[in-house]
Amino acid sequence: MYAKSGWVRIARILFNCLRTKRVVSWNAMISGYAMHGHGDEALALFSMMRKEALVLPDHITFVGVLSACSHAGLLKEGKKFFDLMTKEFFIEPTVQHYTCMIDLLSHAGRFEEARSLIEEMPFKPDTGVWGALLNGCKIHGEVELGEEALRKLIELEPSDAGNYVLLSNIYCGAGKWEEAAKIRKLMTERGLKKRIACSWIEVKNKAHAFLVGDLSHPQCEEIYGELERLEGLMQQAGYVSDTMPVFHNVGEDEKRNMVRSHSERLAIAFGLISTPPGTRLMVTKNIRVCEDCHAAIKIISQIMDREIIIRDVNRYHHFMDGQCSCRDYW
Template identity: 65%
Template sequence: MMLIRIQYTSRFKKYHFSPNYRYKCGYMYHSHTQKTAHLTNLSHLQYRSILKTFTARRAIQPGKQLHAHLAVTGLAHDTILATKLVDLYCSCNFLTLAHQLFDKIPKQNVFLWNVLIRGYAWNGPYEVALELFYRMVDHGVVPDKFTFPFVLKACSSLSAESVGLDVHEHVLRTGWEKDVFIGAALVDMYAKCGNTSRARNVFDKIPDRDVVLWNSMLAGYGQNGFPEECLVLCGEMALNGVRPTVSTLVTAISSAADMSALPRGRELHGYSWRLGFNIQDKVKTALVDMYAKSGLLKVARTVFNSLMEKPVVSWNAMITGYAMHGHAMEALDLFEKMTRDTRPDHITFVGVLSACNHGGLLNKGREFFDLMIHEYKICPTVQHYSSMIDLVGHYGRLDEAYGMINKMPVTPDSGVWGALLNSCKIHGNVELAELALEKLIELDPEEPGKYVIMSNIYAQAGNYKGVEKIRKWMTHKDIKKDDAYSWIEVNNKIHSFLTNDTSHPMCDEINAELERVEKLMLEAGYVPNTTPVFHDVDDDEKRTSLCRHSERLAIAFGLISTPPKTKLLIKKNLNVCEDCHVAIKFMSKITEREIVFRDVNRFHTFKDGVCSCGDYW
């Protein structure tokens, strides 16, 4: 009689086999310290039942012992039982054992292939899942509706769009193109590869869409920088009567955050509460991020305080919110509270170092950088180094910043060299700026921003030959400056403005308001800084060019379109220029308005002639 002895440990207790089930499986208790499983004379069906239970409970050690028993009795290569064993090993992430057993079994069973492909698609190496798929096809086994989602998941993990296209062809040939689960997997694969147009084509061809498919397409838009499309699709989802999930709301609220679309964010807040998601901490965390990015830090903190549990991602959202607004001390105080109960991660320190950077806290920044490495054993990423180099460089310690770059254990990216170039602009170091520019050109020769900064550095130094050199270089390479545009939302409608824009229906009223405000600014002591404007333009043209920057047009529109003393929220796709930063301080005082300005890097809150950044940016 074959016996398998199983040690009685606390680990085994968790399986909680009922007495009746133990009796059916032949369990016999011999003492309080060990159990012996009597497994002879069991039927094929009973073996399958035992393996199913082991798989459900991830009971790998009893499973291995049962495998040994089946090997002795000659049943280990029985196709059905062996497939169950492969499933057990894959579920417990013992893929080597699963693959070894798989290689010894007849392979006409599509379920067997699916089990092993799923194991590699979930746990990697993902390339093996794709290799198995093609072996399966070559073996003459036709993939079914379960095969394709696993294979497409592997393609997503590898961002292997070319392979995904080929798998899509197999889907079409086998007639599964309208299956909702395969459709969701295809949408996810194309979205993870950055191809939202193909993802949308797949989505549109599936008539019966479940919430998983909708969520896949929403996530595709959200993750690829199409927040407006994400919000539009979310509206279509509601009109189709599909009840959202937590994932739906988190994706949509995050898209509203990316756009700083406060009215839509508020609508989603109310919508989620009406549907009963007011106790979902994931939704609340997304709302914290949305309100912070929309300029309402107090509301963000209120939502944050209402969280029943605060995982690290929630702390990160609030710390980062304070950091981007320049409220460094609030961010650091929150970090101190966080560390009493929660261990920070690398994202936490991105927020903390960003807070030190935006607040000009050099010594604090150094302390937290050392704390991250030595206390929390977190290896710095390029994001951490970018913040430190920007912080050190802002203080004029350019040699120290450059030395830090040379000692980085990771390869510097454009963010790192860009931070150094910006610091060179602040402190007028032409030589080091030229070196930073060379590195940036190596990384991305087509990106225009670095040439504009270098041109400004030359202009500040009075080196107009250098300015001309940059202009000729950009013309020769057909590199054009990014159009600077700003936008403001009034009465739930977004109004966008380009520099020198004359296309707005209220153009005449906007220009008149700008002239009125500029006259008052000049009387109050405003002096335009025309240094960065091209030297071959006369002074009047320089002043006119500055006055018609996109952010000033957006502010003027806000002034004539909203009641007095209404707070204005302006967003811009580039950094605010030095002259506009000074000008908006004057505008906030003259008009008695609070003007919240979000550029590509951070928030500036202008009130009573003062900016929240303390002129450190």
């Protein structure tokens, strides 16, 4: 519970207080570290489990370990533990283990290895496997393989608009605007709608939700005033807006305005004006945080001397003193 609420340090304190640590306790703590991107801590805990515990790791333990490797970009370690699972502990990999490995390989741009691993799987790849491959294709602009992954995903879940959007973004990133337009047209024909980005922040036991460019909040003027103030301070600190995440064929000025009002920035601005200095802010977002917002929040954490946590659809990001726990790998 504490790990999923952003308090991974407290989770570890409670874990250390356990007199008897069952396998479920080790799994919860390893998985907690994994979702926060603390790969080294997760692997150190797994090593401790092997040396000190009276319980053996199970298949869930290795899901946590491989997930930790994936979130932290620990390619060499991920391969080692995938082999260790079968050779030393005789645990047959499930689709979850394969998904972690495909995500790890794809994220690292090792597409040939990822493709080979998919072909070697003893069962049919599911949406998680193809989704991990498609996400890696988006990161590295791998168009052809992304198209193949989308075809497989459409066969398995034809009504998921997120897959179409991801391929459209790959096309836009490659400057293939016509292909991107065809994907969006296909979405319209099939009655599919893109998920609207939304962020939430809790202040004084009340949740406040924001959409991109939201003007509906009662403190809207104050929020946008704070954003403008932050923009000036960020520029003084060397921030330059990155408009690459805006996959629309529009001018640079319009792109900059679009990223400035992303939902997580509105939530953070509201949190800053609504809490005392030094208060930790935690924001939840229903999709992946974009590259520009990630860079901006690092600077905001520094100039405002705040700890800011973003829980996006993939993982937790802990921003503090101008750095992020993910080390810019997500």
